Amino acid sequence: MRATLRLLILVPALGLFACSEPPPPPPPAPPFHTILDLKQFMLLVIDPAADLVWDSVKTIMSKKGTEEIAPKTEAQWTTVRSGAATVAEAANLLMLDGRARDKKEWMAAARRLTDTAEKALKAAEAKDPAAVFAAGGEMYEACRGCHQRYAAHLNNTTEAVK
Template sequence: MKPDIVILALLPLALAACSGPAPDLPYGPPQQLMAAHVEPYAQTYWQSVKFESELMPDGTVENREYEPDSDAEWEEVRAAAAHLREMSDVLESPAYAEGRGPAWMTYAAGLGEAALAAEQAAQARDPDAVFTAGGNLYNVCRACHQTYPPAELEAEGGTVDDVPQG
């Protein structure tokens, strides 16, 4: 075999070796991470403090306020915010940030900042602060989803059923 043919034959192997392995995505593709970790904990937080009005059949309006009643419920809210903060670190990792541009890092950091404030509000057991922090979390999530639509992240592979839990 001629030397230049050998070089051409080995070129794909050399390029593959230089590019390194695909990044490890410990929670699966971004859509899976969101479905299994970010969204459920965000929902836990958002549902912890809320105000609802319902129009009753007799025409009156019934107003209801919800907030945690026990130490365990407040701890669940705090833990949900702490988990969101941890997920922001995962989203900022090279495995998840690679190739997504600087906006990804901005939103991931924004999630971390909003989650830290949410955790502090829950720790203080301040329903008004929890409500406000929940709105801030929502705004970060919505802004990110406008730039990175969930359907596009889902196209990267995997299904929600493939999500590693934990």
Template sequence: MLRTAICGLTVCLALSACTPAPESSEPATPFRPVLDDHQLMNWVMDPMADVIWGSAGSVITEAGEQDLAPVDDAGWAEVRNAAAAIAESGNLLMLPGRSQGADWNEFSAGIVTMGERAMAAAQAQDADALFEIGGQLYNVCVACHQIYMLEEDGEG
């Protein structure tokens, strides 16, 4: 009798392992990219990076040195917003259908990190940190473009 119960329990366990996992009650949220990679970079990322780069450091003209850092909360908010768009754009580049592999994702994750750091610098209104981060953002962009823009143009 004990042997029959053990065999029955074993069969039940084995059959339960064959049962498909219950489906999630939440349907997958569909996404539909509206821009291709070039448009995302040209229409979103580049203008937002220009806000960051145009708000850091200084320029020297005949009239003297001009500090580019924002001078009020509204200016810093504009930098923060641009940095947020940069960070989220890095995430967009890693979506299925956009991602071009591990290296691409590593560069894209670097964009996310630089966007986060620029947001923090803007929140702190730290012009020196923003200048440094702007340079790092530029380096991530250039490193990625040296690989992927050349390949797309057939030169890499």
């Protein structure tokens, strides 16, 4: 009985040493090819798309009184949806190898942007200006959260986010 037990233990252990295979080849390079550095990505992709959401619903106060801006036509609503959808998906692109600054907090910050932009998208699909405005505010906080952690040099100006 004892001998059998010992054999059972030895055999798998031997198996491990017996076939010393060559190390696996490195994983192939990912097929994507990013062309923008992070700053350009913010300026050319994220920021203009976010502006489509933020500019769509607002209150303008002037001498003439208060004017409420909100999308009215189908095309205007499509513009808001497009902006929100672009921000939501672009935030996924922030997670790509080479762009992501780490695997944890950066990912959470990017995910937060996707989630808040998705809210804005749903609000635009429901053609609900108040909900677009609220989700836009949450999106803004998602931008700011990441900038505070990873782009401290931007924090002193409101232009940092908008």
